[in-house]
Amino acid sequence: MRRMTARPANAHQARLLKLLRDGGPSSRAQLGDRVELSRSKLAVEVDRLLETGLVVADGLAASRGGRRSHNVRLAPSLRFLGVDIGATSVDVAVTNAELEVLGHLTQPMDVREGPVAVFERVLAMAEKLRASGLAEGFDGAGIGVPGPVRFPEGVPVAPPIMPGWDGFPVREALSQELGCPVMVDNDVNLMAMGEQHAGVARSVGDFLCIKIGTGIGCGIVVGGEVHRGTTGSAGDIGHIQAVPDGRPCACGNRGCLEAHFSGAALARDALEAAQQGRSPELAARLEANGRLTAEDVAAAAAAGDPASIDLIRQGGARTGQVIAGLVSFFNPGLVVIGGGVTGLGHTLLAAIRTQVYRQSLPLATGNLPIVLGELGPKAGVIGAARLISDHLFSPA
Amino acid sequence: MRRMTARPANAHQARLLKLLRDGGPSSRAQLGDRVELSRSKLAVEVDRLLETGLVVADGLAASRGGRRSHNVRLAPSLRFLGVDIGATSVDVAVTNAELEVLGHLTQPMDVREGPVAVFERVLAMAEKLRASGLAEGFDGAGIGVPGPVRFPEGVPVAPPIMPGWDGFPVREALSQELGCPVMVDNDVNLMAMGEQHAGVARSVGDFLCIKIGTGIGCGIVVGGEVHRGTTGSAGDIGHIQAVPDGRPCACGNRGCLEAHFSGAALARDALEAAQQGRSPELAARLEANGRLTAEDVAAAAAAGDPASIDLIRQGGARTGQVIAGLVSFFNPGLVVIGGGVTGLGHTLLAAIRTQVYRQSLPLATGNLPIVLGELGPKAGVIGAARLISDHLFSPA
Numbered sequence: 001m002r003r004m005t006a007r008p009a010n011a012h013q014a015r016l017l018k019l020l021r022d023g024g025p026s027s028r029a030q031l032g033d034r035v036e037l038s039r040s041k042l043a044v045e046v047d048r049l050l051e052t053g054l055v056v057a058d059g060l061a062a063s064r065g066g067r068r069s070h071n072v073r074l075a076p077s078l079r080f081l082g083v084d085i086g087a088t089s090v091d092v093a094v095t096n097a098e099l100e101v102l103g104h105l106t107q108p109m110d111v112r113e114g115p116v117a118v119f120e121r122v123l124a125m126a127e128k129l130r131a132s133g134l135a136e137g138f139d140g141a142g143i144g145v146p147g148p149v150r151f152p153e154g155v156p157v158a159p160p161i162m163p164g165w166d167g168f169p170v171r172e173a174l175s176q177e178l179g180c181p182v183m184v185d186n187d188v189n190l191m192a193m194g195e196q197h198a199g200v201a202r203s204v205g206d207f208l209c210i211k212i213g214t215g216i217g218c219g220i221v222v223g224g225e226v227h228r229g230t231t232g233s234a235g236d237i238g239h240i241q242a243v244p245d246g247r248p249c250a251c252g253n254r255g256c257l258e259a260h261f262s263g264a265a266l267a268r269d270a271l272e273a274a275q276q277g278r279s280p281e282l283a284a285r286l287e288a289n290g291r292l293t294a295e296d297v298a299a300a301a302a303a304g305d306p307a308s309i310d311l312i313r314q315g316g317a318r319t320g321q322v323i324a325g326l327v328s329f330f331n332p333g334l335v336v337i338g339g340g341v342t343g344l345g346h347t348l349l350a351a352i353r354t355q356v357y358r359q360s361l362p363l364a365t366g367n368l369p370i371v372l373g374e375l376g377p378k379a380g381v382i383g384a385a386r387l388i389s390d391h392l393f394s395p396a
Numbered sequence: 397m398r399r400m401t402a403r404p405a406n407a408h409q410a411r412l413l414k415l416l417r418d419g420g421p422s423s424r425a426q427l428g429d430r431v432e433l434s435r436s437k438l439a440v441e442v443d444r445l446l447e448t449g450l451v452v453a454d455g456l457a458a459s460r461g462g463r464r465s466h467n468v469r470l471a472p473s474l475r476f477l478g479v480d481i482g483a484t485s486v487d488v489a490v491t492n493a494e495l496e497v498l499g500h501l502t503q504p505m506d507v508r509e510g511p512v513a514v515f516e517r518v519l520a521m522a523e524k525l526r527a528s529g530l531a532e533g534f535d536g537a538g539i540g541v542p543g544p545v546r547f548p549e550g551v552p553v554a555p556p557i558m559p560g561w562d563g564f565p566v567r568e569a570l571s572q573e574l575g576c577p578v579m580v581d582n583d584v585n586l587m588a589m590g591e592q593h594a595g596v597a598r599s600v601g602d603f604l605c606i607k608i609g610t611g612i613g614c615g616i617v618v619g620g621e622v623h624r625g626t627t628g629s630a631g632d633i634g635h636i637q638a639v640p641d642g643r644p645c646a647c648g649n650r651g652c653l654e655a656h657f658s659g660a661a662l663a664r665d666a667l668e669a670a671q672q673g674r675s676p677e678l679a680a681r682l683e684a685n686g687r688l689t690a691e692d693v694a695a696a697a698a699a700g701d702p703a704s705i706d707l708i709r710q711g712g713a714r715t716g717q718v719i720a721g722l723v724s725f726f727n728p729g730l731v732v733i734g735g736g737v738t739g740l741g742h743t744l745l746a747a748i749r750t751q752v753y754r755q756s757l758p759l760a761t762g763n764l765p766i767v768l769g770e771l772g773p774k775a776g777v778i779g780a781a782r783l784i785s786d787h788l789f790s791p792a
Contacts, residue, residue, distance in 0.1 A: 148759055157759060158759050206623075206625065206626055218725065220725075220726075222618050222619075222623060223618075227602075227618060227726075228727075229602065229727020229728070230727050230729040230760075230763075230764075231727060231759055231760060231762065231763070232759075233724075233727045233757060233759045233760045234725065234726055234727035235727075236724050236725070236757055236759075236760065237721075237724060237725055239724055239755075239756075239757055240720075240721040240724050241717060241720070241721065243640075244639075251757065253754070253755055321637060322721070324636075324637070325633075325636040325637065325718070325721060326725055328629075328632050328633060328635055328636050329614065329616075329630065329631065329633055329636065329725070330630055330725075331624075331625020331626050331627060331628070331629045331630035331631075331632070332625070332626060333626040358649070359635075359637060359649055360635075361629060361632055361647065363544055363553060363554050363627055363629045364625070364626075364627060364629045364632065367627070
């Protein structure tokens with residue numbers, strides 16, 4: 001099933017491929033405006049890319065005076081697979097070379113089932129997308145997992161919410177199964193790359209992308225590149241202390257942000273509120289479904305339930321307090337809030353903003369937008385496709 | 397007094413100049429091993445640098461078999477001025493092109509006197525060094541100030557401990573006075589660059605450099621480059637909340653790290669301990685000198701005074717708690733502790749380490765050294781010389 005055999009031969013070709021990925025079909029003149037190459041050298045590199053089949057001619061370009069040149073574009077047959085494994089669900093999507101999502105499947109799933117069971121499911125979903133006519137095969141796949149990853153080996157390390165995944169050779173195993181190159185990264189980094197490629201963080205060089213799902217993590221982008229840290233654990237903010245001597249956390253400490261606010265913590269708090277008679281709304285939902293989730297809190301809050309609104313506000317304030325410290329430290333140009341818990345929407349956003357704008361220094365927050373992500377569950381799969389395309393569109 | 401008129405004409409020449417700065421005199425063969433240039437192109441670029449006078453021949457290189465080549469080195473007459481303005485003192489040094497300190501003066505000084513008075517002093521110190529025969533003139537100067545800087549304009553912005561400096565055109569004014577190019581940065585960034593160039597952070601790509609002086613700040617180095625943030629305030633960690641509902645801080649919030657631990661906070665705490673009879677040692681020092689400083693606490697602790705040791709331990713624990721969060725977030729390869737308060741030495745370091753190793757995730761701390769800076773007050777001036785040399789050794 002391996003298809004894309006060619007790789008760019010040099011940095012110029014790599015740059016041209018990325019320009020075509022990010023900007024779509026372009027004339028040679030347009031490409032020439034974006035690279036520092038003489039016209040003759042540009043022509044040589046474009047011709048070589050045409051020979052590899054990675055790039056194809058695509059009709060006449062609009063006239064800029066003088067002879068009209070041909071547009072070129074990335075091969076329309078190129079297909080990337082984007083996989084975003086969360087704690088409780090998995091997203092699989094197929095994109096073209098411009099990273100547009102052609103098909104997207106979501107399924108509930110428990111990451112604790114372990115890598116073998118999870119990847120059996122992922123491969124079935126990928127095959128379903130392929131067989132529906134979206135792809136003849138995949139030229140590469142990007143995979144996100146909800147824990148730290150030794151990059152670029154593509155191996156999860158000490159993932160707290162993924163027992164059984166520690167040291168599993170995700171990259172190697174999936175590369176064999178899919179028959180194409182694979183890159184693996186932390187799910188939060190992929191969300192950041194997705195929002196950077198096609199979402200709210202386009203054109204922002206330095207930003208933070210906070211993902212609040214079952215756990216809490218942060219994608220860090222510095223100068224347009226994901227900062228993964230010395231051991232791949234950068235952005236692991238769920239265990240920053242938010243409440244001194246607070247709740248015990250699974251990590252062994254007390255008061256970690258994740259112990260006080262995350263999808264899991266919110267579900268626990270909702271259960272307590274329902275059982276203690278503080279929320280008839282949540283009690284009714286518990287009665288009906290036998291359990292409560294962050295979505296129940298979101299729905300109850302939307303219906304005006306004071307206890308649920310309070311839970312969201314408190315959680316937002318604690319998250320905001322941690323983010324305030326990160327904003328003072330990192331001085332980003334944008335903060336993006338995403339992940340499952342963003343169903344909590346503007347109540348959460350307002351609580352986070354209040355805390356950050358109050359607590360960080362004015363110089364750091366003066367022009368700092370704090371916004372919800374634009375892409376929802378597509379951010380991760382687009383980021384995954386971006387990850388593998390960055391790899392394939394680099395000199396071998 | 398302007399001397400160095402030439403600048404590298406291209407990126408290759410810039411790289412060669414930096415290699416000679418960091419590695420000292422080198423043979424063409426040694427340079428060839430470090431740059432991706434054909435032998436003939438390397439010869440062309442080295443010859444052009446020789447023509448500019450930035451580089452000079454320096455005797456025959458050791459034989460590597462075949463014809464012996466000439467060593468080259470940076471012009472021995474090149475001189476950089478490094479200035480490190482702290483809250484209560486100023487350091488001025490002269491370096492050669494390899495950033496070795498040839499002469500260094502320190503004077504107590506209050507930054508609140510304002511830029512005019514401070515720079516009068518700085519210029520007198522620079523002139524004293526020059527007149528002592530260390531330099532005929534300066535080819536460039538790097539200036540550090542204890543507050544955020546709009547980089548590269550070289551203008552302090554909203555500096556909390558520097559009233560009267562907001563918007564003062566430091567770069568422009570000093571460039572005129574000194575008659576040479578000037579670059580300005582935050583003092584903590586310069587300390588990080590100094591430790592990176594000649595101190596404990598050599599060869600580390602991602603690290604944090606915490607400066608504990610009158611205030612507290614953090615230099616952030618990502619991939620070998622200082623991260624200054626969107627508005628130049630990155631690393632401003634003194635106002636991260638360390639104690640919920642803690643002491644009021646000058647910034648208007650409560651519980652900021654700087655309100656609980658810094659040179660200024662330590663002096664206040666020492667005064668209180670002396671006045672409340674909790675420390676006969678500090679009381680005696682107060683009696684003798686009429687005031688107490690962080691140095692008094694250091695000396696009292698070294699003499700075994702339990703109250704002083706306790707102050708250092710508490711401060712270290714609070715600093716360590718904030719650093720623990722930054723380590724989880726940033727996943728650095730090294731944490732350097734420097735600044736005036738490092739006179740507190742190993743008691744402080746032990747308290748910081750305890751907190752970080754206990755509170756950050758094992759994956760982030762497994763191989764993380766937390767160490768004192770090596771260069772003391774020379775870190776800032778070497779960093780300042782490095783800053784201006786980075787600028788001058790880049791294509792114009």
